[in-house]
Amino acid sequence: MSLKLSNVTKRFGKNIAVNNLSLEIPENEMFGFLGGNGAGKTTTFRMILGLLGITSGEISWKGERIDYQKSSIIGYLPEERGLYPKLKVRDQIVYLARLRGMDKKDAVKELEMWLERFKVPEYMDKKVEELSKGNQQKIQFISAVLHQPELLILDEPFSGLDPINVEMLKEAVIDLKKQGTSIVFSSHRMDHVEELCEHLCILQKGNPVVHGSLREIKRSFGKKNLSIHADFDLTFLEKMNGVAKYKKTMNGCELQITDEHVSQEIFRELQDKGFIRKFELEEPSLNDIFIEKVGASFE
Amino acid sequence: MNKFWIITSHTYVTKLKSKAFYISTILILFFLMLMLNFDSIIESFVGDDEKKVAIIDESDILLEYITVQPNEEVNMEPFTESVEEAKSLVLEGDYDALLLLNLDSNGFPEATFFAENITDSSLQTTIQQQLQQAKVALTTSKLGVDQSEIANMFIPVEWTTVALDTNSKSQEELDQARGIVYLILLFLYVSVIMYGSIIATDVATEKSSRVMELLISSVSPIVHMFAKIIGIALVGLTQIALFILVSFIMLQVNKDRVGGILESFGLQDASISIILYGILFFLLGYFLYATLAAMLGSLVTRVEEANQIITPLIMLLALAFFLAIFGMNTPDSQLVTITSYIPFFSPMLMFIRVGLLDIAAWEVLLSVGVLLVTILLLAIIGAKVYKGGVLMYGKSNAFKDIKKALQLTKKE
Numbered sequence: 001m002s003l004k005l006s007n008v009t010k011r012f013g014k015n016i017a018v019n020n021l022s023l024e025i026p027e028n029e030m031f032g033f034l035g036g037n038g039a040g041k042t043t044t045f046r047m048i049l050g051l052l053g054i055t056s057g058e059i060s061w062k063g064e065r066i067d068y069q070k071s072s073i074i075g076y077l078p079e080e081r082g083l084y085p086k087l088k089v090r091d092q093i094v095y096l097a098r099l100r101g102m103d104k105k106d107a108v109k110e111l112e113m114w115l116e117r118f119k120v121p122e123y124m125d126k127k128v129e130e131l132s133k134g135n136q137q138k139i140q141f142i143s144a145v146l147h148q149p150e151l152l153i154l155d156e157p158f159s160g161l162d163p164i165n166v167e168m169l170k171e172a173v174i175d176l177k178k179q180g181t182s183i184v185f186s187s188h189r190m191d192h193v194e195e196l197c198e199h200l201c202i203l204q205k206g207n208p209v210v211h212g213s214l215r216e217i218k219r220s221f222g223k224k225n226l227s228i229h230a231d232f233d234l235t236f237l238e239k240m241n242g243v244a245k246y247k248k249t250m251n252g253c254e255l256q257i258t259d260e261h262v263s264q265e266i267f268r269e270l271q272d273k274g275f276i277r278k279f280e281l282e283e284p285s286l287n288d289i290f291i292e293k294v295g296a297s298f299e
Numbered sequence: 300m301n302k303f304w305i306i307t308s309h310t311y312v313t314k315l316k317s318k319a320f321y322i323s324t325i326l327i328l329f330f331l332m333l334m335l336n337f338d339s340i341i342e343s344f345v346g347d348d349e350k351k352v353a354i355i356d357e358s359d360i361l362l363e364y365i366t367v368q369p370n371e372e373v374n375m376e377p378f379t380e381s382v383e384e385a386k387s388l389v390l391e392g393d394y395d396a397l398l399l400l401n402l403d404s405n406g407f408p409e410a411t412f413f414a415e416n417i418t419d420s421s422l423q424t425t426i427q428q429q430l431q432q433a434k435v436a437l438t439t440s441k442l443g444v445d446q447s448e449i450a451n452m453f454i455p456v457e458w459t460t461v462a463l464d465t466n467s468k469s470q471e472e473l474d475q476a477r478g479i480v481y482l483i484l485l486f487l488y489v490s491v492i493m494y495g496s497i498i499a500t501d502v503a504t505e506k507s508s509r510v511m512e513l514l515i516s517s518v519s520p521i522v523h524m525f526a527k528i529i530g531i532a533l534v535g536l537t538q539i540a541l542f543i544l545v546s547f548i549m550l551q552v553n554k555d556r557v558g559g560i561l562e563s564f565g566l567q568d569a570s571i572s573i574i575l576y577g578i579l580f581f582l583l584g585y586f587l588y589a590t591l592a593a594m595l596g597s598l599v600t601r602v603e604e605a606n607q608i609i610t611p612l613i614m615l616l617a618l619a620f621f622l623a624i625f626g627m628n629t630p631d632s633q634l635v636t637i638t639s640y641i642p643f644f645s646p647m648l649m650f651i652r653v654g655l656l657d658i659a660a661w662e663v664l665l666s667v668g669v670l671l672v673t674i675l676l677l678a679i680i681g682a683k684v685y686k687g688g689v690l691m692y693g694k695s696n697a698f699k700d701i702k703k704a705l706q707l708t709k710k711e
Contacts (some may be wrong), residue, residue: 012706046690051512051516053708068522071517080512082509082512083508083510084508084510086503088314098512145393
């Protein structure tokens with residue numbers, strides 16, 4: 001366990017931004033932080049980085065407190081993107097890399113490599129303000145990973161990018177993970193988290209509502225999705241025991257069932273009724289879980 | 300390399316490459332050249348500026364007294380034609396004025412002055428003075444006084460000033476000191492305003508472009524703030540060095556003329572101690588105001604607000620400057636003495652006291668000590684405000700923001 005948060009609480013006056021958050025984020029893994037707007041994700045990241053003081057609790061990396069001595073092993077992509085608009089990409093990245101303890105020569109070499117990889121080598125001597133927002137984000141991403149950090153914190157890394165660039169960045173993140181970087185990232189996009197993370201945590205108004213490995217979370221969620229296409233009317237399923245949600249579709253219906261055994265009962269019911277084109281039992285999507293967990297506490 | 304120096308050198312190099320640096324340096328160099336060559340520039344204008352005055356002397360004796368004393372500014376020409384003729388020549392611009400001389404019933408001179416318009420009072424004053432002297436000369440010669448005695452009479456009175464306290468500065472020293480003290484004061488004022496606002500703008504720029512969050516995740520805000528202040532101080536010192544170099548070169552090229560200007564400001568053999576004090580108080584004043592400027596800059600969200608939020612600072616500085624300028628005439632007044640210990644005024648007011656008076660060492664030390672403590676306190680508070688301030692966005696209200704920023708920094 002490399003990044004450890006124990007009973008971390010952050011108060012701004014009377015407001016509780018993060019409430020008693022305990023997390024263990026394994027080394028060499030990707031950890032997803034989910035949560036609505038204002039759930040406390042950015043505040044948590046800022047506390048991990050030492051930008052904000054902690055009201056109570058402790059945060060440690062490999063058993064040691066994180067301070068400015070450690071800045072060379074940490075990479076950070078802030079949610080609010082920010083670079084010097086008037087500075088050339090080269091000067092800017094080299095400056096930021098040097099502040100992370102990198103050598104000037106290495107920084108330039110790495111930067112060339114990354115620009116090549118993102119297919120924008122011509123940006124080396126361009127001013128940041130001349131680049132499009134998406135391309136600025138690539139530069140921002142490079143500044144977070146250039147010094148090969150052990151711990152990489154990405155706050156909403158994929159927001160505002162077109163699908164091609166999202167893929168490009170995703171691949172880069174996966175490669176970094178393979179090289180041994182521990183990555184913590186936050187997102188509104190459930191599919192990204194589902195695709196990339198082994199472990200995750202859903203924050204709701206500063207409280208961790210779900211926390212654990214993706215597989216565990218899905219399994220313990222219990223409910224499954226059942227998708228049925230059939231030639232006859234399926235509305236009678238809505239009333240059946242164990243069916244939590246019923247949604248009519250073009251060719252049949254989609255159900256949320258409380259237990260996977262319910263699916264077998266449904267299957268038996270349907271057997272003699274007519275022609276069934278599709279009968280599929282699916283894992284719940286993270287989206288379902290998120291809406292259920294976060295939505296529930298809204299009510 | 301240490302992070303502090305990375306930031307310092309980055310700030311220094313970026314500022315040195317910036318357009319603003321080039322423009323301000325070239326502008327100031329231009330004014331410096333202008334000032335150092337003031338003599339020749341003035342001279343080239345003055346040549347055409349000689350006034351031509353036609354004189355019609357109806358008494359026949361006054362002309363002699365008037366023209367006997369040569370005058371650089373006014374060229375008096377006896378005019379032999381009629382008064383009407385002279386008037387029309389004045390209107391046509393051949394002459395600047397016409398002076399009609401006569402003797403009154405008591406035998407004293409009287410004059411009438413004709414000019415196209417009578418706005419030029421300095422010409423009138425000059426001629427009046429000459430006429431006054433002519434009157435005295437005429438009267439005394441009537442009494443039978445020798446002409447050479449009269450000439451002696453007009454030589455200005457010999458005037459010497461002696462300070463009885465041997466420690467106090469002689470008049471000559473004081474004049475010299477005034478020149479250099481004035482120059483350094485002016486320089487301190489202008490450069491603190493200039494560099495103070497550069498710092499505030501710079502911090503605000505980093506904050507508004509949101510690069511600040513990245514910076515302070517790599518390096519502590521306190522290190523960042525002071526590295527920035529020092530980086531900009533180095534830019535300032537570079538500019539100063541450039542000015543000194545240019546002045547020095549011009550002095551070598553054009554020794555006589557430029558030397559004269561420098562002498563009139565007391566720069567040629569100004570005492571080393573005044574210059575050293577000047578540098579000391581410049582640095583102290585700079586750090587005092589720069590720390591405040593950085594702190595205030597960290598509170599605003601947009602660059603445009605940076606200049607607005609340091610306005611009170613500049614007003615405080617202006618107040619100190621004007622106090623110092625007035626204080627230069629009476630450096631031993633109570634007001635100057637008291638303000639020379641008050642931190643925001645002391646860099647300027649203690650400097651004029653050191654420069655113009657002979658004060659005890661402990662007084663200087665006390666003032667410097669108070670300044671140092673204030674800078675240290677401001678640095679501690681400033682760094683705290685800075686740390687919270689750089690993460691704060693939204694509408695700014697300086698006092699509330701300082702409180703909020705401090706709360707954000709505090710680890711509850």
